[in-house]
Amino acid sequence: MNLKNSKLTKLLTKPITVGPNSTLVKVRESLLKNKVKRVVVIDKKNPIAIITEKDIAKKIYELGNKPIKSVIAKSFKPKKLFTLTRENTVKECARMMKKHRISVVIILNDDKTLGGIVTKTDLVKIFLTKGSESLKVSQVMKKNLVTASPSDPILHIESLLLKYGISRVVIKRNQKPVGIITFRDFVPAKIPQWIAESADPKEVQEYKFKKGLEEGHANQMSYLFPFHATDIMASKPITVEADKEIRAAITLMIKHDVSGLPVVKNSKLVGIITKSDIVGVLAS
Numbered sequence: 001m002n003l004k005n006s007k008l009t010k011l012l013t014k015p016i017t018v019g020p021n022s023t024l025v026k027v028r029e030s031l032l033k034n035k036v037k038r039v040v041v042i043d044k045k046n047p048i049a050i051i052t053e054k055d056i057a058k059k060i061y062e063l064g065n066k067p068i069k070s071v072i073a074k075s076f077k078p079k080k081l082f083t084l085t086r087e088n089t090v091k092e093c094a095r096m097m098k099k100h101r102i103s104v105v106i107i108l109n110d111d112k113t114l115g116g117i118v119t120k121t122d123l124v125k126i127f128l129t130k131g132s133e134s135l136k137v138s139q140v141m142k143k144n145l146v147t148a149s150p151s152d153p154i155l156h157i158e159s160l161l162l163k164y165g166i167s168r169v170v171i172k173r174n175q176k177p178v179g180i181i182t183f184r185d186f187v188p189a190k191i192p193q194w195i196a197e198s199a200d201p202k203e204v205q206e207y208k209f210k211k212g213l214e215e216g217h218a219n220q221m222s223y224l225f226p227f228h229a230t231d232i233m234a235s236k237p238i239t240v241e242a243d244k245e246i247r248a249a250i251t252l253m254i255k256h257d258v259s260g261l262p263v264v265k266n267s268k269l270v271g272i273i274t275k276s277d278i279v280g281v282l283a284s
Helices: 024-034 053-063 090-100 120-130 154-164 193-198 201-210 246-256 275-283
Strands: 038-043 046-052 083-085 104-108 114-119 169-173 176-181 260-265 268-274
Touching (some): 024 038, 046 104, 090 104, 120 246
16 A cells, blocks of 8 residues: 555654643653653543643743743644544544644544544655655655854744754855754743743753743844854764755654754755655655
8 A cells, every 4th residue: 555545553653741730840740751752631531732842931031920830732722733642544644743833733533532643744744764765865855945154143944944944054164064053952031930940950961051042032133143053063964965865864853863964965055955845745
């Protein structure tokens, strides 16, 4: 059977779930303990929301001086949940993800209870193991990518991420990729209250240097003006050759737990390939 026409039954991932009255601290603990990017909020076995690490950070910034213990899962502004059933196909799932620019689809049982989830990573992995299409990276990659220079101010980098609605900016020097910056690479304006309350001093220090500045807070970051891309970028990025098959790119993404790779030809930057691009192949 063609992979695109395969049912979603074998792709289901059992999500980590929390109840509607779970505190924000408990939600965060679930994310960290289980090393996942999202939890599903369920009420009487029915999914009512999805909460990500980014959602938690945004909520913290909104809190101001309000006590963190007052925040519970059901108080998060619910996003629209995109759902399918086990009988839907890989192609239908990929099309939904592509159309709505989402990374997870909830799978419902016949009684509308939570049956599981399918993520972009799930689709990418099934393409790697079951896909029959032979495509080169150059056929799938985006050629028009957003780049910056190592000397560019980091607030300029953030403006690029926001303006173009992208997840990463490739830093290049002499047409060669030398780094990548995402929101997670930004230095935060302050240590959020939830870190101060629940973390040891070592974790606080790690947060200062590793966690991300959330969108919309650039105006509060005047002290960041002296910093440049080279100060925070992840250097020596993992790259893939344009003439390689996309399975090589998928293997690198999974191995290094990244969602996108700069594409090079003769060491020169020529594009970028992401999990979304792979999903796009499945959606076609």
